[in-house]
Amino acid sequence: MVKADATTNSTATSFMNGVPELLLLRLLQAREMYGYELVQAIRDETRDAVQFGEGVVYPVLHALEKDGALKSRRKTVNGRSRVYYSLTAAGRRRLGDLTATWLKVSEAIQGVLTGARHAEAI
């Protein structure tokens, strides 16, 4: 579903599960956006480090909406009708929880990778 770089494999794919959800919630925290806009924003903000098969963003958006984390509305801008998504109060709470979990996990992994724990033990 998500690839970290050109050397993507199934392990990387499953390891990245949950990342699209986190990124989508984070981007929608700022303003309402439509699917294509979200995908481009992810590409830009991660400098292409996180790439989606672009269409797969929609099941994630639909599932988040079904869970009440997002709401959607069809809006016409410059003659183009698109579905815009925005964050709900439940979505903000979910973003807070996911961010906290992600930071905790990434800090732990960072510690393992840099050997901080081993250094302390020695």
Next chain:
Amino acid sequence: MPKLFEDLRARLLVAGVAPRHIRRYIAELEDHLADLRTDAPDEATAAARLGDVDTLAQPMLSRPEFRSWTARAPWATLIGGPIVAMAAASAACFAVFAAIILSIKAMNPGRAIEPMWLQNMVQGVVYVLVFIAPILIGWATAAQAVERRLAPHWPIAGLLVFAFVTGTLDIGVNFPKIAGEHGELRIGWGLWGDFSTQSSGIRIGLNFILTATPYLLWRRRVAALAT
């Protein structure tokens, strides 16, 4: 619809994803592809960035919340659903009859016998409920099964049960013939009802043949078109 989306739709339907989720997904993918076409240098790049059928299907298939009730509980939607629809249609008609009759009585307190137009209308609706509605509801069930590319065993079982239930259905309306007499609205099941010229066995057989045969032909045609 581009072939990519037709293939994706077929893949998701066979896997039991609810048609409403598929429609919405494909509608947004079409919007997305239109945006990609304006940005990407060529059609192939746009298609590659969107993803192939496998890539696009996987995230829908991995989420059980997108599965239809027909896929989760086919016995409920294909066997229970038509019976509930028939019961709802019958109840709605009876409620409308009762409301009309009570309104007429309220407007004409001295009137003992319902007007002939009302008696004819009610008898006509009863015949539609008994003879036409089972076929229409059966066709709707068949359409649902064909659209979702279901294996035939559940739809056939559903149509058979529905044919039995509707073939033995006995709906009757008797209006008072003389002043002071009570009228009667009734619904029930039995092997021999008011429609004595049409035995229940014949009605069961007819209902089943008239719904199962088009279903099987339609299903075969859709399968042939898909291949």
